[in-house]
Amino acid sequence: MSRIVMKFGGTSVANLDRIRAVAARVKREVVAGNQVAVVVSAMSGVTNQLVKWCQELSPLHDAREYDTVVATGEQVTSGLLAIALQEIGVEARSWQGWQIPLSTDDAHGRARIEGIEGAELIGRMARGQVPVVAGFQGIGPDRRVTTLGRGGSDTSAVALAAALKADRCDIYTDVDGVYTTDPRIVPRARKLQKIAYEEMLELASVGAKVLQTRSVELAMKAGVRVQVLSSFDDGSGLGSDLPGTMVVDEDEIVEQEIVSGIAYSRDEAKITVRHVPDRPGIAAAIFGPLSAAGINVDMIVQNISADGSTDMTFTIGRTDLPRAQLTLAAHQGEIGYAELLTDPDVAKISVVGVGMRSHTGVAATMFTSLAAKGINIQVISTSEIKVSVLIAADYTELAVRALHTAYGLDVV
Ligand code: ASP
Numbered sequence: 001m002s003r004i005v006m007k008f009g010g011t012s013v014a015n016l017d018r019i020r021a022v023a024a025r026v027k028r029e030v031v032a033g034n035q036v037a038v039v040v041s042a043m044s045g046v047t048n049q050l051v052k053w054c055q056e057l058s059p060l061h062d063a064r065e066y067d068t069v070v071a072t073g074e075q076v077t078s079g080l081l082a083i084a085l086q087e088i089g090v091e092a093r094s095w096q097g098w099q100i101p102l103s104t105d106d107a108h109g110r111a112r113i114e115g116i117e118g119a120e121l122i123g124r125m126a127r128g129q130v131p132v133v134a135g136f137q138g139i140g141p142d143r144r145v146t147t148l149g150r151g152g153s154d155t156s157a158v159a160l161a162a163a164l165k166a167d168r169c170d171i172y173t174d175v176d177g178v179y180t181t182d183p184r185i186v187p188r189a190r191k192l193q194k195i196a197y198e199e200m201l202e203l204a205s206v207g208a209k210v211l212q213t214r215s216v217e218l219a220m221k222a223g224v225r226v227q228v229l230s231s232f233d234d235g236s237g238l239g240s241d242l243p244g245t246m247v248v249d250e251d252e253i254v255e256q257e258i259v260s261g262i263a264y265s266r267d268e269a270k271i272t273v274r275h276v277p278d279r280p281g282i283a284a285a286i287f288g289p290l291s292a293a294g295i296n297v298d299m300i301v302q303n304i305s306a307d308g309s310t311d312m313t314f315t316i317g318r319t320d321l322p323r324a325q326l327t328l329a330a331h332q333g334e335i336g337y338a339e340l341l342t343d344p345d346v347a348k349i350s351v352v353g354v355g356m357r358s359h360t361g362v363a364a365t366m367f368t369s370l371a372a373k374g375i376n377i378q379v380i381s382t383s384e385i386k387v388s389v390l391i392a393a394d395y396t397e398l399a400v401r402a403l404h405t406a407y408g409l410d411v412v
């Protein structure tokens, strides 16, 4: 017997037929003798619609009322799934965030979980009842409904698994696991049986959007074993019995590849600040105002100077580009730059693997493979388990394919 948290994403509960299929999938685990708690997302598309309504009424709407509105999607699916379970003879009860309670801080719209009261749910599970928890929502210190940020029901599920001391958190989604890269670009991409938390975090932060980043951070901190698997893929409508990908501690992975995955992101933009004086304080003068404006800077290079002036090149999220331009223009006096160049047509390609800690030559292989395809590298950044390069967006697919082959990741 295991205690399992099963989480179903929006596509898995998109209509009543799928909700029935989810109920049957849950029943299978219950019949197998497991204690089960379920976390659900809103039906796919519902949260987008709710967000849009808030924006249409007022672009600067009150964040508390936004939460009141957007949390309803999950309330609907939690009730519907509880009904569907009862209908096939499984004892089930829905739970909203405030009823558990799942307490958060007061950052409405992007709240962080502060605690979950698990005892009541554990007691009910022991008596054979299945709690069906509305993901994405909690209750703040002001006793109003909060939500955890888009994609937040992954985080609800992992936090619940930690609070209930579950053996596993199974996340059912519309992909059947984590791949070495995007299978739409590389048909010979491989599904990984296991991936380390840290690798998953790096992949999530560089564009492989399988799980909400925060859920992976939490899983790593709390030691929750997370399994990513598909709700559909064996055609029975009951979800696959094929294992998905387990996200686990690095020590659990025996045969570690040097590179586990290759990710890309087209959500970046490049800015070059030209001819700034090469003196102490110049980086602070550029990046201070950007940070004050809430703009995240990612890769940075500073050129060497010949005549006492230098160029600073860096990347930001593409949606922040207009704001970054305005911010830098407003501080042109203090920074003292001559010209601002921007390029939204860039892509960041990253190779990720904990094996890099103990192997040399990973970056060299990357640079050599890209050079062989005639792809120019504009900016480079590295961490202990990741090498990222910025290239022209047009070469994204070519680069990903070349690297996938170069690191021996292709299915043979
Ligand atoms: N329904 C919410 C969203 O679409 C939360 C989630 O699905 O994870 O962002």
Ligand code: MG
Residues within 6 Å of the ligand: 009, 151, 154, 212
């Ligand atoms: Mg999601």
